[in-house]
Amino acid sequence: MDKKPIVDKLLPPKEATACDATAQMLTKARKDGVELCFDRAATMKACPIGADSACCKHCSMGPCRLNAKDPYGKVGICGATIDTIQARNFGRMVAAGTAAHTDHGMAMLDLFREVVTGKIKDYKIKDPIKLESVAKSLGIEVDGRSQEEIALELYAELEKTYTQIEGEVPLMKRVPEKTLENWRKLGIVPRGAMREIMEMLHRTAIGVDQHYENIMKQASRTALADGWGGSMVSTEISDILFGTPSPVLADVNMGVLKKNKVNIIIHGHEPNLFESIIESVSDPALIEKARKAGADDINLVGMCCSGAEMMSRHGIPHAGNFSSTEAILVTGAVDAMGVDIQCIKQGLAKVAECYKTPLFTTNSRCHIEGAEHIQFHEHNARECTDKIVIRAIERFKNRSLPIEIPNIVNPGVHGFSSEYINYMLGGSFRGSYVPLNDNIINGRIRGVAGVVGCTNPRVRQDEVHVELVKELIKNDVLVLQTGCSQIALAKAGFYTPEAAYLAGPGLREVCETVGMPPVLGLGSCVDNSRILIAASEMVRTGGLGDCLADLPVAGAAPEWMSEKAIAIGQYFVASGVFTVFGVTFPIVEGTKFHDLLFDGLEKQGLGKWGFSADPHEMAKMMIAHIDKKRKALGIDKARERVLLDMTDRRSLEAA
Numbered sequence: 001m002d003k004k005p006i007v008d009k010l011l012p013p014k015e016a017t018a019c020d021a022t023a024q025m026l027t028k029a030r031k032d033g034v035e036l037c038f039d040r041a042a043t044m045k046a047c048p049i050g051a052d053s054a055c056c057k058h059c060s061m062g063p064c065r066l067n068a069k070d071p072y073g074k075v076g077i078c079g080a081t082i083d084t085i086q087a088r089n090f091g092r093m094v095a096a097g098t099a100a101h102t103d104h105g106m107a108m109l110d111l112f113r114e115v116v117t118g119k120i121k122d123y124k125i126k127d128p129i130k131l132e133s134v135a136k137s138l139g140i141e142v143d144g145r146s147q148e149e150i151a152l153e154l155y156a157e158l159e160k161t162y163t164q165i166e167g168e169v170p171l172m173k174r175v176p177e178k179t180l181e182n183w184r185k186l187g188i189v190p191r192g193a194m195r196e197i198m199e200m201l202h203r204t205a206i207g208v209d210q211h212y213e214n215i216m217k218q219a220s221r222t223a224l225a226d227g228w229g230g231s232m233v234s235t236e237i238s239d240i241l242f243g244t245p246s247p248v249l250a251d252v253n254m255g256v257l258k259k260n261k262v263n264i265i266i267h268g269h270e271p272n273l274f275e276s277i278i279e280s281v282s283d284p285a286l287i288e289k290a291r292k293a294g295a296d297d298i299n300l301v302g303m304c305c306s307g308a309e310m311m312s313r314h315g316i317p318h319a320g321n322f323s324s325t326e327a328i329l330v331t332g333a334v335d336a337m338g339v340d341i342q343c344i345k346q347g348l349a350k351v352a353e354c355y356k357t358p359l360f361t362t363n364s365r366c367h368i369e370g371a372e373h374i375q376f377h378e379h380n381a382r383e384c385t386d387k388i389v390i391r392a393i394e395r396f397k398n399r400s401l402p403i404e405i406p407n408i409v410n411p412g413v414h415g416f417s418s419e420y421i422n423y424m425l426g427g428s429f430r431g432s433y434v435p436l437n438d439n440i441i442n443g444r445i446r447g448v449a450g451v452v453g454c455t456n457p458r459v460r461q462d463e464v465h466v467e468l469v470k471e472l473i474k475n476d477v478l479v480l481q482t483g484c485s486q487i488a489l490a491k492a493g494f495y496t497p498e499a500a501y502l503a504g505p506g507l508r509e510v511c512e513t514v515g516m517p518p519v520l521g522l523g524s525c526v527d528n529s530r531i532l533i534a535a536s537e538m539v540r541t542g543g544l545g546d547c548l549a550d551l552p553v554a555g556a557a558p559e560w561m562s563e564k565a566i567a568i569g570q571y572f573v574a575s576g577v578f579t580v581f582g583v584t585f586p587i588v589e590g591t592k593f594h595d596l597l598f599d600g601l602e603k604q605g606l607g608k609w610g611f612s613a614d615p616h617e618m619a620k621m622m623i624a625h626i627d628k629k630r631k632a633l634g635i636d637k638a639r640e641r642v643l644l645d646m647t648d649r650r651s652l653e654a655a
Contacts, residue, residue: 010042017461019491021254021406022320025327028404034354036326037347041457053586056085059206068588078206083593087212088204089586090566091219095200097567098222100342101526102193102230104269106162108237109155111272111378115241116151122276122381125151126243134236138170161229164192169229176539178547179576182605183224188217188574190225197222212593220574220606227571232529238271238309245312245415245523252490255409256317257333261299262290262396264389267325268340269305269524273362276381277338278314280389289390293397298389303328304343305483305524312415312523321484323455326351332403336392340376341366343562355401358391412495416520418533424514433541440552441543441635444506446476447626450531450572453557453565455484456583462488464558464582464615469494471619473518476504477626480534483525485558494519528568532575545633549576549605552629554622558582558615573607578625580610580618
């Protein structure tokens with residue numbers, strides 16, 4: 001470790017992050033001479049041309065750089081206009097994000113097949129009710145059939161999501177009919193994820209598709225293969241194998257680390273590794289080994305998306321979101337960190353080395369120079385996870401550096417799957433979305449917002465998420481969250497039923513009646529598909545229009561940073577949802593492509609994009625859109641509450 005302090009032009013820690021624990025660790029890291037992502041962001045300016053997506057580097061004639069201040073002043077060497085270049089870049093981001101979620105989903109489906117056929121013994125189907133429910137939604141017969149028969153047919157059907165080259169991906173059966181009709185008219189119904197990603201990359205190669213509107217059609221088609229395909233399959237299969245989440249109390253923030261325990265962090269996106277290491281840390285022999293090393297116990301902690309998923313299923317504590325993954329190592333208390341795929345900073349290796357923390361990569365798709373690789377095989381999962389635990393115990397026994405753990409823990413309730421929302425509003429006797437729709441219609445709930453996505457060290461960590469959600473719930477908008485955004489609000493204390501006091505009077509009344517927080521956490525970033533399912537159920541329930549674009553809903557990714565976020569944003573927009581991004585947006589204003597994204601798509605019966613770097617302006621835009629949809633539905637005026645007697649009720653039932 002270089003003890004030379006990091007100084008110069010860096011932001012003070014409290015200006016770099018709204019997370020007090022991360023700020024404390026950033027202060028320590030700078031004293032220790034250790035560089036974190038916040039420091040790198042401060043010392044590296046973003047390329048202004050790239051930020052505007054005004055450059056093209058898809059062939060060796062370039063890279064061609066256009067001027068965002070005069071976008072039509074020149075064209076690329078091949079003649080490509082600013083609109084073609086932007087559409088190509090945008091489409092490739094969608095393809096990359098879709099590929100990430102699709103590969104994740106396909107891996108989960110492969111695991112499902114191996115479990116069902118008996119080739120993998122360490123996992124089993126934990127939610128047979130979810131198995132039957134998913135099968136029924138795809139028209140698969142379940143009555144009188146064995147679990148294995150249903151599962152094998154379900155596997156064969158869901159495999160089409162990835163491999164099919166013609167037709168429509170199976171989960172299109174869940175899309176409201178009017179929405180699906182419009183997609184068919186526009187030619188954007190996905191055939192199969194592999195085909196759509198392949199075609200998207202082909203179309204955006206030099207000399208192929210050169211009309212921004214046509215490129216965007218394929219971008220929508222590709223994105224829909226993610227939201228209604230790869231991501232949705234991943235979520236549904238994870239639920240079937242590992243259990244569908246239901247509300248559970250869990251602690252969040254760095255205070256979940258314990259000085260007297262062996263602390264192991266799992267960080268990534270696939271639940272397999274995490275589910276297996278739960279078995280390892282619960283093994284009496286390994287617990288005894290830890291105690292012989294001087295520890296009280298083994299403490300398993302999550303970070304980022306797989307952490308959010310395990311928190312939702314098992315109540316496993318969560319240490320922080322993407323921007324905190326390096327900072328947590330600065331505590332000196334992490335005895336091992338295991339990572340798999342997605343959102344893994346290469347910088348972790350250097351920070352881990354500085355604090356003598358073993359860092360393990362476990363997936364063939366993600367190796368990091370300087371990290372030790374232990375391949376995780378589902379057929380023999382414990383071989384990997386036991387090694388991680390043993391190495392963590394050894395590190396605990398040989399701790400040599402000072403330990404500083406921020407004394408901050410934020411308890412909250414997580415694990416609100418779409419199934420539980422249905423149950424929560426009506427119980428097992430008459431669970432339905434009717435109470436939700438009714439409370440939107442009567443105005444207690446103004447609308448619903450999905451606030452999701454990453455954290456980004458280009459802005460003050462967590463702040464945009466927190467300020468946006470604070471403003472939304474104050475205006476009676478129910479907020480659904482996933483991923484790093486969920487963790488940001490959990491750290492801010494929004495995940496307790498008591499947080500209802502922060503909501504407007506209508507939403508507060510609903511929250512207090514049901515006993516729920518005003519912000520509902522749905523899990524990891526692939527679990528955005530739960531929001532799509534919930535929205536479809538709202539349409540199906542009735543009273544809020546005939547298609548997804550009719551709903552008084554909006555979405556936001558306030559601190560996005562990943563190509564996955566662009567894919568998510570586009571599948572929400574293509575589904576009919578107004579979606580606002582913060583930090584920056586890779587489009588030049590005043591171009592035809594910008595007009596298409598921010599206005600033209602809505603005219604096609606889809607949603608539209610929005611952008612603002614200011615969370616309060618974001619909230620205004622989202623609330624204005626929700627109000628516009630309420631007016632179109634004729635529910636914009638407050639309705640008088642009428643207490644019905646039995647005669648009135650009977651007359652309603654007769655009608």
